[in-house]
Amino acid sequence: MIIDCHGHYTTAPPAHMGWREAQKAAFAGGVAPPRYPDISDEEIRASIAGGQLRLMDERGVDLTVFSPRASAMEHHVGDQAVASQWAEVSNDLIARVTGLFPGRFAGVGQLPQLPGAPAQAVLGELRRCITGLGFVGVNLNPDPSGGYWTAPPLTDRFWYPVYEVLCELDVPAMVHVSAVANPAFHATGSHYLNADTTVFMQLLQGDLFSDFPGLRLVIPHGGGAVPYHWGRFRGLADMLGRPPLAGSVMRNVFFDTCVYHQPGISLLFEVIDPASIVFGSEMIGAVRGIDPQTGHHFDDTRRYIDALNLPPETAAQVYEHNARRVYPRLKGPDRGI
C-alpha cells in the first residue's frame, strides 16, 4: 500500500475560493462576510476525480493525507473570526472529500492561526478536526505572519498548549507555512524551504521532545535544506553541545519526499534513516509541469524512490509503515485500511 502524506486540495471548487475572496473583501470593508455557498457533491467529486484522484491512480498511490491548500491558509490575513471561519469551511470541505472517496483520502486540518494570537485560540478547531471530522493530523504554521517571522520558535512554551492536545489525541503536525506577505520571499520557491530549515534548527537547539516524547512533527519538502547540509547540522549539534541528531531530534521528526529530481531523493535516502522518511509528493501543488529531462512530472516523486531499488521492507517502511506510525489514526475502522 502506498500512502502519500502530503497532498493539498489545490483544485477546490471555484465557489470555495470565491467565498474566500468575498470574506477578505468583507473584512477589509468592515462588513459581515456573505453566507458560505452551497457546493454540491458533484462539484467536489469532479474537482477530485479529474485532479488528485486521477494522478493518484496514474501513480499507484492508494491514499493521500489531504489538507486544505497550504498557500491559501493565509494566517496573516484578517482577525480571529476571519481565520476561524476560513479554517472551518476549509476543513469541512476536506471532510466532504474524505467522505465522498472512502479509503482514498485522510484529512489533515488547517488551524485558525493568526500573528500574535495565543496558541489556545486554535485548540477548538484542532479538536474538532480530529474528534469531529475524523482527521489524522493538522498543519502547524511556524510563521503566521507570512514571512516576517514574528512568532516564537516552535520550541518555545508559547506552543505547548498545541503540543499537549496533539499528544492527547495522538496526532502529528506537519510544519507548513502559507502564503508570503513579505516581498523578499516566494512562497513555494523560498519561504516553504526556509521554514523547513528554520524549524529543524529550532528543534536541534531546543529540548522540545524531552517535554513531549510522543510528539511527532513532519517537516515537508524533504526537510528543506537539511539533508543537503546534513554534515553542517551534525557539526552544529556537536559545536552546540547537543546530542547526536540520529538519537534525538530524528526520533520525533520525519522528512517527506517532496524533492523533485533524482539526485535530491538519492541524497535524502543516503543521509537520513528511512525510519524517518515518509512518502509525499505535495501534488497537486508547487510544481505542476513535466521535467523535460525525464518526460515525467517533476512531482511524481514515486519514480525517484522506485529508481533507488530499495529493499522491499525499506520501501514498505517509507511508503506505508512510517505513515501508519506517524498518523496512527489512519487505522480507524471507518477508513477501511
Add this chain to the structure above:
Amino acid sequence: MIIDCHGHYTTAPPAHMGWREAQKAAFAGGVAPPRYPDISDEEIRASIAGGQLRLMDERGVDLTVFSPRASAMEHHVGDQAVASQWAEVSNDLIARVTGLFPGRFAGVGQLPQLPGAPAQAVLGELRRCITGLGFVGVNLNPDPSGGYWTAPPLTDRFWYPVYEVLCELDVPAMVHVSAVANPAFHATGSHYLNADTTVFMQLLQGDLFSDFPGLRLVIPHGGGAVPYHWGRFRGLADMLGRPPLAGSVMRNVFFDTCVYHQPGISLLFEVIDPASIVFGSEMIGAVRGIDPQTGHHFDDTRRYIDALNLPPETAAQVYEHNARRVYPRLKGPDRGI
C-alpha cells in the same frame, strides 16, 4: 593552484572585537566611541599564523579570499556612523592581513549597510575597498535587518547603485547575511542557508542580469537549499515562464562548496555545471569540529571534492579558474599570482 573563495577573519585580535563592544556600548549610551586601539603586526600575524594560515597549509590551500567575520557585520546595530566606522576598521584589518602575508590572502570588504538606509550610503566604502585597499570583492547583505527581511529583493532597483559600481570596478559580491536579531533563526544553522535560497529565488523571478550582464554574484554555502531542490527550481522557472536556469541565472551566479559532507558535495557536482562552482570552505567559521564519521574537519571541503576524482581540467576550473573569472582583480601585479 587552490583558491578558497570563502574565508572570514574569525580569529581577529581580541582588541578589535573589544573595541566593537565598546563602540556598541557607546552608541547605546549616546556617547562617542573610544579611539580604535593600536594592534601590532605581531598580534595580527599570530592570529593568522596559528589559525587560518595553519589550516590553509594543512589543506593545501594557496590563497584565501578573506573578509571580516560575517556574523560580526551586524548591520542591524546602531546608525550609519556606527556601521561606517565598523566597516572601515574591519576592512582596514583585512588589508593589514593581506599586506602581512603577500600572495596568501585577497581581501573582500564589509559594506556599511543599515536597515532602511539608501544603497548609496555604502558606495564610498565599496570604492575604498577596491581601489584603496586592493580588495577583490565585497559581501552584500540582502537582509540588513538581521532576520526580519525588511529590505527589497536584490532584483529591486533599490540595489542598482551598488551593482553599477560593482560592474564599473569589475568585482563580484558574495551574498552573505550576518548575525540574527530574530529569535526564530540561528545564524549559521538557518539564516545563512535561508538567505542563499531566498536570493536565488529572487534572481530566478527577476531580470537583474539583463540590466547587468556582467554582474557576478556568489551564493555561498553551496547555494543554500537550491542544488538539493534543483528539480523544484527548474520546475518553478518553467511554471513562472522564466528561461531555463542554466542559460540565464547560472551565467551570473556561482555557488561555493561550503557543504560539509560527501553526499552534499557529490550532489552539488551532479546537478550544477562546474563552470558555476567556486571552491570555498568558510573556515574558520560555522562548523569547527571533527566529523566522527570521517575523522576530519567538517569544513575541510577539499577532501570531498578530491574524492570525486574530477577530471583534472574540471578540478582546476573549480579550484582556480572560476575564481579568477569571478574575481578578476586576483591577478593584480601586486598579488604575485
